[in-house]
Amino acid sequence: MRTKIFVALVALAGFWSALMLAPAQGGNQNPASPDGLARATFAGGCFWCMEPPFDKLDGVVSTTSGYTGGQTRNPTYESTSSGRTGHAEAVQIVYDPKKIGYEKLLDVFWRNVDPLTANAQFCDHGSQYRTAIFFHGEEQKRLAGESKQALEKSEKFKKPIVTEIAPVTEFYPAEDYHQDYYIKNPLRYKYYRFSCGRDQRLEELWGKPVS
Numbered sequence: 491m492r493t494k495i496f497v498a499l500v501a502l503a504g505f506w507s508a509l510m511l512a513p514a515q516g517g518n519q520n521p522a523s524p525d526g527l528a529r530a531t532f533a534g535g536c537f538w539c540m541e542p543p544f545d546k547l548d549g550v551v552s553t554t555s556g557y558t559g560g561q562t563r564n565p566t567y568e569s570t571s572s573g574r575t576g577h578a579e580a581v582q583i584v585y586d587p588k589k590i591g592y593e594k595l596l597d598v599f600w601r602n603v604d605p606l607t608a609n610a611q612f613c614d615h616g617s618q619y620r621t622a623i624f625f626h627g628e629e630q631k632r633l634a635g636e637s638k639q640a641l642e643k644s645e646k647f648k649k650p651i652v653t654e655i656a657p658v659t660e661f662y663p664a665e666d667y668h669q670d671y672y673i674k675n676p677l678r679y680k681y682y683r684f685s686c687g688r689d690q691r692l693e694e695l696w697g698k699p700v701s
Contacts, residue, residue, distance in 0.1 A: 531624035533578035535611025549590030613686040
């Protein structure tokens with residue numbers, strides 16, 4: 491569904507601007523870096539829609555849309571969209587752990603996905619749109635597992651939570667035009683998000699967002 495919408499938007503746009511965030515390479519099991527920053531990687535369906543909720547958080551330095559969790563080297567949007575690479579659309583977050591904790595990032599992640607649907611999110615279907623927490627190191631693994639268990643024990647949902655928790659693998663930044671898509675193409679982004687039914691479903695699952 492999103493591929494069809496995306497193709498239509500490309501035809502309307504005619505060209506794309508070439509602004510890109512600095513790439514954030516993944517595959518590092520240690521989230522800490524010499525400058526004291528850390529990384530977190532989440533898959534929640536369309537990566538366009540996963541950047542905004544993290545960008546607005548104090549302590550988040552950058553978000554990068556990309557592909558991870560698969561077997562194919564150097565995947566592209568087209569190859570990932572085919573569902574044959576094993577990769578998921580994901581967002582990698584660079585954050586300052588002195589200002590924001592991983593637990594907060596997990597909370598924001600859960601409230602921006604449908605954790606009950608396997609290999610799909612909203613109008614997008616296929617393993618490339620699965621939900622996943624790709625942990626960097628044992629501490630993130632522990633916290634991710636605890637957050638999932640707490641959600642299961644809360645009995646908020648009648649269906650099982652199918653979100654994957656897995657070690658991060660090589661993270662490949664997506665093409666330039668996908669980065670900050672919601673900022674560079676706000677009308678097209680809002681049209682896609684609405685037509686996909688994302689916010690309607692999130693409200694069903696989590697209630698109205700707190701402004």
